[in-house]
Amino acid sequence: MAAPSYLLTNGPRDALVPFSSRLKEGRALAEDVWSIYNVANLPADCINLGQGYMNFLPPKWVTEAASKALLGVTENHYSHPKGRMRLRQALKSMYSPLFNRDLDVESEILVTSGANEGQYSVFTAFLEQGDEVIMFEPFFDQYLPSITFNGGTPVYVPLHPPKADVKKPTSNQWTIDLAELRAAITPRTKMIIVNTPHNPVGKVFSRQELEGIAALAEEFNLLVMSDEVYETLTFDGEEHVRIATLPGMWDRTVTVGSAGKQFAATGWRVGWLIGPASIIRPTLAATTRIVFCTNSPLQEAAAAGIEEAEKRGYYAQQRAEYTERRKILTDVFDALGLTYSLPLGSYFILVDIRKVQFPDDFPFPPSVLGRARDFRVAWFIATEIGVSSIPVSEFYCEEHASIGEAFIRFSFCKDHETLHRAAERLQQKLEKYIVQ
Numbered sequence: 531m532a533a534p535s536y537l538l539t540n541g542p543r544d545a546l547v548p549f550s551s552r553l554k555e556g557r558a559l560a561e562d563v564w565s566i567y568n569v570a571n572l573p574a575d576c577i578n579l580g581q582g583y584m585n586f587l588p589p590k591w592v593t594e595a596a597s598k599a600l601l602g603v604t605e606n607h608y609s610h611p612k613g614r615m616r617l618r619q620a621l622k623s624m625y626s627p628l629f630n631r632d633l634d635v636e637s638e639i640l641v642t643s644g645a646n647e648g649q650y651s652v653f654t655a656f657l658e659q660g661d662e663v664i665m666f667e668p669f670f671d672q673y674l675p676s677i678t679f680n681g682g683t684p685v686y687v688p689l690h691p692p693k694a695d696v697k698k699p700t701s702n703q704w705t706i707d708l709a710e711l712r713a714a715i716t717p718r719t720k721m722i723i724v725n726t727p728h729n730p731v732g733k734v735f736s737r738q739e740l741e742g743i744a745a746l747a748e749e750f751n752l753l754v755m756s757d758e759v760y761e762t763l764t765f766d767g768e769e770h771v772r773i774a775t776l777p778g779m780w781d782r783t784v785t786v787g788s789a790g791k792q793f794a795a796t797g798w799r800v801g802w803l804i805g806p807a808s809i810i811r812p813t814l815a816a817t818t819r820i821v822f823c824t825n826s827p828l829q830e831a832a833a834a835g836i837e838e839a840e841k842r843g844y845y846a847q848q849r850a851e852y853t854e855r856r857k858i859l860t861d862v863f864d865a866l867g868l869t870y871s872l873p874l875g876s877y878f879i880l881v882d883i884r885k886v887q888f889p890d891d892f893p894f895p896p897s898v899l900g901r902a903r904d905f906r907v908a909w910f911i912a913t914e915i916g917v918s919s920i921p922v923s924e925f926y927c928e929e930h931a932s933i934g935e936a937f938i939r940f941s942f943c944k945d946h947e948t949l950h951r952a953a954e955r956l957q958q959k960l961e962k963y964i965v966q
């Protein structure tokens with residue numbers, strides 16, 4: 531028998547079978563910002579304010595529920611693909627008043643493996659090849675490959691930063707231009723993603739803005755994916771408005787939530803979708819064939835968390851704690867004379883870095899050199915000052931990257947001690963590189 535032709539070639543054996551061209555889309559193969567600014571690439575004592583995960587434990591009563599769940603037989607096995615009944619019931623109790631309707635645990639609530647997988651499954655369920663999905667920039671980077679892997683085409687509409695003469699901007703001064711949004715809609719547009727409170731801007735969309743988006747969704751018959759994973763993190767009395775509660779919007783909106791954000795447990799991978807049966811049923815079909823079900827014990831723990839949270843005043847306390855964390859950073863940026871957008875939601879601060887001047891001969895690695903200026907500033911601050919952040923141009927398409935390159939993002943989902951140490955370093959070492 532003749533040898534198979536691939537064995538006859540003398541080429542390298544590390545790529546015998548080509549991988550799918552799908553990975554060339556959605557920046558899936560590009561060295562992503564998380565790898566470049568990974569702690570492994572940075573000095574060992576660099577303080578990580580880059581990635582948006584907490585360096586503290588979930589509440590004790592939630593981790594105790596997780597430990598307990600591991601001792602039960604059914605909790606160690608497959609759950610129903612819709613999610614465990616206890617969690618669906620807890621979500622029903624929490625969200626029915628927030629959506630002004632008696633949510634049906636069978637057809638209007640779906641537990642997913644983190645918000646990410648829930649969003650992926652919605653794309654799988656709804657996108658035809660070439661369907662367009664509109665997202666506001668800067669955008670949560672995971673949307674992009676989730677859309678393209680499912681045959682969709684991303685379309686970008688930028689949020690506009692506060693005007694340069696605004697001395698103390700808030701995140702809500704990042705604005706949408708409804709005319710631009712309208713112009714982005716084509717006969718192929720299927721969906722709009724709204725993210726409020728927003729990562730990375732911290733913007734909490736106003737009722738008026740959401741009404742404007744809703745009117746266009748209605749006019750052009752679009753599905754709205756409302757990513758509200760930071761829903762419990764709004765500050766200074768800012769109201770979180772749910773687009774699904776606006777007139778007529780329930781029927782075309784799927785709302786996305788995450789236990790990871792609510793309970794400081796991003797590694798649990800428990801999230802959920804809430805929406806009409808017409809959206810949840812097809813998405814259930816997709817999610818069942820992607821993951822079958824979400825891990826069982828941590829669904830129980832998330833259920834315990836939600837059941838107890840209001841009774842314990844947990845969300846109010848969490849908001850107060852995050853407000854304090856935010857202040858540790860904003861105090862130092864004030865002292866340094868750096869402009870930032872005061873975030874009214876989520877746990878990120880965008881700092882304007884146009885005044886930061888790094889030395890011309892600073893040794894940047896190639897992964898940073900080919901990118902927009904914010905990549906260099908973030909690298910310089912991480913390696914020279916010892917505090918990591920994330921360059922914001924990463925959250926824009928190439929065409930609009932120049933809007934993002936004026937900002938870097940710091941996460942304040944860290945304990946007080948870490949934030950104080952970071953503030954101290956910034957205060958002591960960054961000042962001399964700021965040109966007022």
Ligand SMILES: Cc1ncc(COP(=O)(O)O)c(C=O)c1O
Binds near residue numbers: 670729791
């Ligand atoms: C806006 C936004 N949506 C979704 C997610 C993903 O949430 P999860 O960890 O539940 O998948 C994140 C996580 O950072 C996020 O920032």
